[in-house]
Amino acid sequence: MEYTLWILILPLLGFLSLGLLGTRLKGKSAGYIGTALLGLTALLSYFTAWQYFSMDRVDGIRQALTPVNWTWMRFTDFLHIDLGILLDPISVMMLVVISTVSLMVHIYSLGYMDGEKGFQRYYAFLGLFTFSMCGLVVATNIFQMYIFWELVGVSSYLLIGFYYTKPEAVSASKKAFIVTRFADMFFLMGILLLSYFTKTFDFGLLCDPANQSIFASAAGKTFLGGAVLSWATALIFIGAAGKSAMFPLHIWLPDAMEGPTPVSALIHAATMVVAGVYLVARLFPVYFFFTPEVLHGIAYVAAFTALYAAIVACVQTDIKRVLAFSTISQIGFMLVALGVSSMGTVDNGLESHEGLGYMASMFHLFTHAMFKALLFLGAGAIIHTVHSNEMSRMGGLRKQMPITHITFLVACLAIAGIPPFSGFFSKDEILTATFMFKPWLGVVMTFIAALTAFYMFRLYYNIFWGKPAQHEHPLHEAPKNMTGPLVFLALVTVVAGFIPFGKFVSSTGAAYIIHLDMKVAITSVVIALISILIAWKFYCKGTSTVPAKMAGFFGPLYTAAKHRFYIDEVYQFITHKIIFRCVSQPLAWFDRHIIDGILNGIGWITCRGSLAFRWMQTGQLQSYALLIILGALILLCISLFC
């Protein structure tokens, strides 16, 4: 299956050709080239998925393949960095997700970005992003993943700062880059720590349950009261938390909404931000067998993040911010599911119930990518027409934008967990897994699911119902190349729940038969319906005074949530008041006066010295010859007499 290499090459080709020759292309041709290449990539990914999943299992377990593997840098016999392609259920699933969403975003952007300055630059960056994200998911070893991890960070930075004349966009891109980079530093430390003890970067060796002797050298070693392996996996998780916007490293994601909306759909909803989830899933056997306490820690951090983000999402007025916080919350769901999961055991080619969380997490990743991309693209269509992100500028849009309305509603129902939409199935599995782990955590997660339903329908009613705002120009439905992807993603959202996902992806690779836990399912649906009802009551007419009263009743909580619980201010304080003033300024002084002083001094001495010797440079051939002879004589004397 070497042809999978083309899944990486095609978007890279698009990036290089559009990036180098883009300015010579007229009109929208850059977009068409990018979209065509991405279409081919998507076809290849589907073909790969079809071929991979129709392969025979061995003892009921899906085998991982590495069609391509080159040694890139060899340090020692066992420690070398490889570049290759690893195909296993989750990477193939991710390839399908990435190429589908990316293709939809490419098509959608033909309409959305039409006439923007830097159209071809935009498509070049999309190509770069798709290339790096595909490289990330097919990485055969943790170091390759790290390389592509940084590449997606760069492309995210470039795309957030796409409108580089807007100061907010520039500072948002810098914030995103610095925060994720800060987290990646810990990721790198974790990688080095892990590889120092295991002597390998390779996922296949790290995650093989039969090959656990490689962890033996780390046994019993501790650092600051924690086992070194726990430190390693916890540090790796910090990297994952940075990319996946887990509390308290989530601050970059809401600001990242300054980028073009299709970019938010692709990078900050569907693909890049789930890289952290993917990383934990990739290293799941390591987490589960060696550092279960870190895995449980992940579950608690993620549950807290999910709760925090859901509360904040309830009071935001910028529609993209609501979606951003909703994304954070949903990623929290996925990580909770991973954190509470156990490794399943294989019996008769079927996987036991313990591996539910893992499967649920991947399932939710899949369905969430589709419906959240749909939500963002729908929001983009609205912003395209209304020219504003604020809810107050919207209202009553269902008549002007019927297609956007229906698709948005489908996505809202999916994320709220209403059957038969895809979100219901995946979220139900997550809740079941959480209840199996700790019932109280299950209750918390159910509450968050209720909040999700509430804030999504608050958004929905405020946009499509409620009081219409005044507009100077008539509102219109988005063009066909924008509604097309919306309809496609809505269809996927409707049917995705019925995919027997456990047969494709599970913790051991054996088939897992999904069955709904009726108690959990009915409770969550009823609670979601109640939340929707409340949202309907509050926001449908747009005249209800209850929301304002509620805001008054919750006073401080409401204000705090509106300001995202002042996390950004805390960061501001720590960075500006403490780090900049107490560390950076003295360092800057030292740099400017001591280091620069030494270097300038050396330069000054050289300069003076050269001036002092300048008279020797006469330009007279014979004086040079004299000096040469004198020098030769001196050397002769030295060699003779010393």
Place this chain on the structure above:
Amino acid sequence: MEHIIPMEYYLVVSSIMFFAGIYGFITRKNLIAVLISVELVLTSTDINFAVFNRFLFPQHLEGMFFTLFSIGVSAAETAVAIAIIINIYRNIKSTEVRNLKNLKD
């Protein structure tokens, strides 16, 4: 028993030629004279080659060959030097060394 002139005599002659050449190279004002001095230096080394070969390694002929090479090379070098001097003369109408100060630019 024939009288052979001792090796040192030859070496003294070649040393005198060598230093006379260097002296001329440094002090002559005319480029042609400088060139002649250079030839003197080269010729003195040729004598050295021949002498060393003749007295120390009489069975071998490398020193003699090298002398021939050296003469050939110095002839070529002289031709080039003369060409340069002619060009200099065409440019500045002079072959005086003190007029050539462009090396420091």
